[in-house]
Amino acid sequence: MSELRFDQIRKRWVIIAPERRKRPFAICRIDESEEGECPFCEGKENLTPPETFAIGFSGRKPDTPGWRVRVVPNKFPALKSDINLTKLHESDYFLSLNGFGYHEVIIETPVHNYPLWERKIDEIMDMFVAINERIKFFYKDRKIKYVLLFGNYGKAAGASLSHPHSQIVALPTIPEIPKNEMDSSRKYYIKNKRCLICNILKEEIESGARIVERRNGFIIWEPFASSFPFETWIIPENHECDFSNLNNIEFEKMAFILKDALLRINKFLKSPPFNLVLHTSCNLNYINKKERDIIKKSYHWHLEIISRMTQAAGFEWGTGININPIPPEEAAECLREVKL
Amino acid sequence: MSELRFDQIRKRWVIIAPERRKRPFAICRIDESEEGECPFCEGKENLTPPETFAIGFSGRKPDTPGWRVRVVPNKFPALKSDINLTKLHESDYFLSLNGFGYHEVIIETPVHNYPLWERKIDEIMDMFVAINERIKFFYKDRKIKYVLLFGNYGKAAGASLSHPHSQIVALPTIPEIPKNEMDSSRKYYIKNKRCLICNILKEEIESGARIVERRNGFIIWEPFASSFPFETWIIPENHECDFSNLNNIEFEKMAFILKDALLRINKFLKSPPFNLVLHTSCNLNYINKKERDIIKKSYHWHLEIISRMTQAAGFEWGTGININPIPPEEAAECLREVKL
Numbered sequence: 001m002s003e004l005r006f007d008q009i010r011k012r013w014v015i016i017a018p019e020r021r022k023r024p025f026a027i028c029r030i031d032e033s034e035e036g037e038c039p040f041c042e043g044k045e046n047l048t049p050p051e052t053f054a055i056g057f058s059g060r061k062p063d064t065p066g067w068r069v070r071v072v073p074n075k076f077p078a079l080k081s082d083i084n085l086t087k088l089h090e091s092d093y094f095l096s097l098n099g100f101g102y103h104e105v106i107i108e109t110p111v112h113n114y115p116l117w118e119r120k121i122d123e124i125m126d127m128f129v130a131i132n133e134r135i136k137f138f139y140k141d142r143k144i145k146y147v148l149l150f151g152n153y154g155k156a157a158g159a160s161l162s163h164p165h166s167q168i169v170a171l172p173t174i175p176e177i178p179k180n181e182m183d184s185s186r187k188y189y190i191k192n193k194r195c196l197i198c199n200i201l202k203e204e205i206e207s208g209a210r211i212v213e214r215r216n217g218f219i220i221w222e223p224f225a226s227s228f229p230f231e232t233w234i235i236p237e238n239h240e241c242d243f244s245n246l247n248n249i250e251f252e253k254m255a256f257i258l259k260d261a262l263l264r265i266n267k268f269l270k271s272p273p274f275n276l277v278l279h280t281s282c283n284l285n286y287i288n289k290k291e292r293d294i295i296k297k298s299y300h301w302h303l304e305i306i307s308r309m310t311q312a313a314g315f316e317w318g319t320g321i322n323i324n325p326i327p328p329e330e331a332a333e334c335l336r337e338v339k340l
Numbered sequence: 341m342s343e344l345r346f347d348q349i350r351k352r353w354v355i356i357a358p359e360r361r362k363r364p365f366a367i368c369r370i371d372e373s374e375e376g377e378c379p380f381c382e383g384k385e386n387l388t389p390p391e392t393f394a395i396g397f398s399g400r401k402p403d404t405p406g407w408r409v410r411v412v413p414n415k416f417p418a419l420k421s422d423i424n425l426t427k428l429h430e431s432d433y434f435l436s437l438n439g440f441g442y443h444e445v446i447i448e449t450p451v452h453n454y455p456l457w458e459r460k461i462d463e464i465m466d467m468f469v470a471i472n473e474r475i476k477f478f479y480k481d482r483k484i485k486y487v488l489l490f491g492n493y494g495k496a497a498g499a500s501l502s503h504p505h506s507q508i509v510a511l512p513t514i515p516e517i518p519k520n521e522m523d524s525s526r527k528y529y530i531k532n533k534r535c536l537i538c539n540i541l542k543e544e545i546e547s548g549a550r551i552v553e554r555r556n557g558f559i560i561w562e563p564f565a566s567s568f569p570f571e572t573w574i575i576p577e578n579h580e581c582d583f584s585n586l587n588n589i590e591f592e593k594m595a596f597i598l599k600d601a602l603l604r605i606n607k608f609l610k611s612p613p614f615n616l617v618l619h620t621s622c623n624l625n626y627i628n629k630k631e632r633d634i635i636k637k638s639y640h641w642h643l644e645i646i647s648r649m650t651q652a653a654g655f656e657w658g659t660g661i662n663i664n665p666i667p668p669e670e671a672a673e674c675l676r677e678v679k680l
Contacts, residue, residue, distance in 0.1 A: 003667075007565035009537065011520045013661045014565045020665040078655075078663050092528065093540045094564050150654030158653025167655070175659030180351045188432065197349065200433045224434050225347035225354045277658035306657055313498025314490030315418075315509060317646055318617035320516035321353045323418050325360040327343075 002079055002099025003088060004173065012176045015099065017078045039075075040163035042110035048072040052104060053133055055126050069126045070107040071134060071168075077103035078169060085143045085172050102138055102170035106130050106149075112163050115153070117262035124255035125248070131168070132251075135244045135280065138170035142286040146174045149280075154273025157308045166276060174282050181279060182299055189298030195239050197300035200224075210328050212335040213260055216253040220261045220335070222328035228306050229326035230269060230335070232261055235302040243280040243301045261305060264338040269307055277304040342419055342439025343428060344513065352516045355439065357418045379415075380503035382450035388412040392444060393473055395466050409466045410447040411474060411508075417443035418509060425483045425512050442478055442510035446470050446489075452503050455493070457602035464595035465588070471508070472591075475584045475620065478510035482626040486514045489620075494613025497648045506616060514622050521619060522639055529638030535579050537640035540564075550668050552675040553600055556593040560601045560675070562668035569666035570605060570612075570675070572645040574598055581639040583620040601645060604678040609647055617644040 002017040039047035045063040049072050054060075056067035079101030089096040108127045109119065116124065131149050138144045151166035152158035174182070188196035204210055204221060212220035212232070221233045234257055240246075246254065265272065280301040284292045316322050342357040379387035385403040389412050394400075396407035419441030429436040448467045449459065456464065471489050478484050491506035492498035514522070528536035544550055544561060552560035552572070561573045574597055580586075586594065605612065620641040624632045656662050 005565040007563070007567070008540070009521055009524055009563070010517060010565075011524050012565075012567075013659075014567050015661055015663045016566075016667050017663050017665055018667060018670075020663060089564075092532075092536070093543055096565075148655065148658050150658050152653040158651050169655060169659075171659075171661075175661045177350060177658065177660040180660075181349055184349055184351050192432075196432070200348070203433055223347070223349070224429075225345040225350075225352075225436075226356075227347070227352075227354050275654035275657060277654050279658070304658070306654075311498050312652060313492040314615035314617050314646075315488065315507070317615055318488050318490050318515075318517065318619070318644070319353075319509075319511075320520075321355055321511075323355045323357050323360060325357055327356050327358060330358075 001083070002077075004079075004097040004099060004101075004171075005089075006095040008093055008095060013173060015078050017099065020076055020078060038112055038161065038163050040105075040107045040161060040165055041112050042067070045070075048105075048107075049075060053130055053137075055129060065110075067110060068123065069109070069130045071130055072105050072107065074103040074105050074167065079103050079171065097172055100143065100172055102144070102168070104134060104168045106134075106166045106168065108164045108166060115164060117259055117266055119259070121252060121255045121259070124259060125251045127166075128246070128251045128254060131166075131278070132244045132246070134168050138168070139244075139283045139285055141170070142283075143172050144170045144283055146171045146178060146282045147280070148175070148178075149276075149278035151276035153275070154271075154308070157273035157275050157306075159273075178279055178282070182282065182295065185298040185300065186294060189294060195298055195300050197235070197302070198239050201235065201237065210332045212264065212332050213257065215257055215260070217250075218253055218257040220257060220264075222332040222335075224328060226324055226326075226328040226331070227322040229309050229324055230265060230272075230307040230331045231324075231328070232265060232305040232307075232331075232335070233302045234258055234261055234305070235300070239297075239300060241281040241296045241299040241301060242284070243278060243303075258303065260340065261335075263340055264335045265305065265307060267338050267340075268334050269309070273308045275304075275306040275308065277306065279304065341423070342417075344419075344437040344439060344511075345429075346435040348433055348435060353513060355418050357439065360416050360418060378452055378501065378503050380445075380447045380501060380505055381452050382407070385410075388445075388447075389415060393470055393477075395469060405450070407450060408463065409449070409470045411470055412445050412447065414443040414445050414507065419443050419511070437512055440483065440512055442484070442508070444474060444508045446474075446506045446508065448504045448506060455504060457599055457606050459599070461592060461595045461599070464599060465591045467506075468586070468591045468594060471506075471618070472584045472586070474508050478508070479584075479623045479625055481510070482623075483512050484510045484623055486511045486518060486622045487620070488515070488518075489616075489618035491616035493615070494611075494648070497613035497615050497646075499613075518619055518622070522622065522635065525638040525640065526634060529634060535638055535640050537575070537642070538579050541575065541577065550672045552604065552672050553597065555597055555600070557590075558593055558597040560597060560604075562672040562675070564668060566664055566666075566668040566671070567662040568646050569649050569664055570609060570647040570671045571664075571668070572601055572605060572647075572671075572675070573642045574601055574645070575640070575642040579637075579640060581621040581636045581641060582624070583618060583641045583643075598643065600680065601675075603680055604675045605645065605647060607678050607680075608674050609649070612647045612649055614648060615644075615646040617646065619644065
């Protein structure tokens with residue numbers, strides 16, 4: 001069974017997940033050619049655990065063909081939902097929870113070689129609808145504090161299967177990075193009665209140096225302190241803390257801008273491996289109204305696209321400081337100039 | 341010129357280092373065979389910038405053969421010391437320093453294929469002496485707040501040249517990870533008048549489950565919340581905040597235990613790529629006595645060995661939580677059983 005351990009020295013969580021050793025190339029990588037039968041292709045529904053959500057033809061039975069997006073539990077989960085959340089250790093030295101949580105896979109398309117940026121707008125929207133439904137479902141569970149949606153595309157970005165898919169992990173704790181984002185936003189809001197990111201975006205739009213595109217209320221932005229070359233954020237111009245509050249009209253606009261960003265990155269960098277990371281608000285359903293209001297007004301959701309061309313080594317793991325050889329102003333200029 | 345930018349949203353530093361694009365395989369990897377002439381081999385001293393420190397035969401002239409350890413400025417530095425430390429941006433939204441600092445390479449041996457674990461004890465001690473001298477030198481500069489010693493061994497660990505070398509970066513700010521370590525140690529000390537790590541080690545020695553070896557006042561330890569498979573700490577049993585306070589007798593003991601740990605890891609994992617990271621105290625020379633005393637009593641230096649068998653992907657970069665498939669208790673057992 002997995003265990004969520006808290007590092008009392010470095011003040012961060014780690015998931016000890018022995019089950020993950022069994023997954024495809026957990027430790028040693030496999031070649032694409034060794035993959036064999038793809039469990040995510042249409043017609044191979046019996047190779048995955050039973051689906052938890054799908055979008056498909058009406059009248060379609062679960063775990064049969066005819067779907068456009070399909071969500072299934074991860075076969076090698078980092079966290080499991082069929083156990084009771086329990087503290088295993090609790091002291092100044094050792095603190096841990098059992099590995100309670102959810103870990104699902106969003107099979108974004110039935111077609112094996114059909115990357116995100118080539119898809120039609122309504123196909124990208126299907127993926128957003130699935131993400132949205134699952135976030136809402138997980139946030140009904142009061143033990144879940146945070147949900148992370150992420151995608152690993154390309155082997156160097158950590159993909160174990162090449163069929164386009166992303167993953168959702170629902171956690172009983174708020175992880176360090178979103179927590180830091182929420183804390184700095186909260187602190188700024190308490191002082192200024194404004195959202196930190198809204199104010200940063202206002203300055204960014206004025207200068208324009210790090211803006212790639214601005215369209216239908218969404219911005220493609222290279223942040224001032226980008227940790228990775230061509231780190232790109234898709235961010236709504238108007239304040240909103242929660243991705244799952246978006247409606248279909250907004251999903252359509254979001255699909256257009258995401259496709260735009262990925263096409264630019266893909267064209268300029270020639271199909272780099274990349275990660276997608278969605279930072280949305282924590283579970284607001286079970287916290288008091290005052291705190292909920294502060295988070296709603298202070299936190300600003302965004303989707304991060306991380307091109308994986310550099311490699312973290314001793315310096316990065318020892319300091320927490322990434323070295324990024326490409327200034328975001330230069331990245332923005334390159335991406336602005338791409339002809340779509 | 342490099343720039344140290346502070347991420348006001350995620351509260352962490354990043355180094356924007358355009359010069360690093362020129363270094364060997366900054367972005368694209370090269371094959372070993374393409375390396376050509378090794379600039380770190382004896383007799384090739386003219387291929388590096390002039391040395392800043394060396395241990396060699398008496399009467400040897402700088403930048404000539406006859407050395408055992410040689411320290412030179414990094415040819416593709418992340419930070420530079422020939423500029424004045426200056427703030428470039430300072431607001432709630434954008435904060436940055438110019439890239440002032442030091443970035444040096446410790447060429448650990450004149451011999452190209454001579455890994456750390458095969459070296460004689462006095463050869464390993466030479467390396468410690470060089471590290472020690474450079475830390476002391478950098479900490480004479482009041483603009484330097486923190487020095488990180490790290491090593492990247494093997495390509496998957498980020499090594500750009502295969503000749504054994506480690507690196508020292510001296511920074512005008514304390515990075516996030518050592519800062520978190522210092523903060524948690526400080527907080528615990530204020531409350532308990534004891535060092536957090538001393539107390540953890542006491543419990544660890546009693547249980548024994550995560551101890552690999554205990555010898556001459558040093559411990560080989562797999563921490564409770566190990567972020568990586570076989571993450572291994574070399575740590576002094578008695579309290580000491582600063583690696584550079586060690587004397588030659590302690591360096592000898594430290595060389596024995598480091599060689600022991602690396603031999604075990606190397607034998608069990610079959611020459612894995614790995615990083616070394618030294619976490620020692622920040623620059624204590626220019627802070628007030630009260631604060632200096634607290635850090636001296638609360639912080640506990642250690643050397644981390646990070647085997648690089650897993651890959652950070654979307655989940656890790658989106659949360660700050662690493663997934664480690666090998667429980668440290670299991671890693672400790674495997675390493676204890678290795679016959680040296």
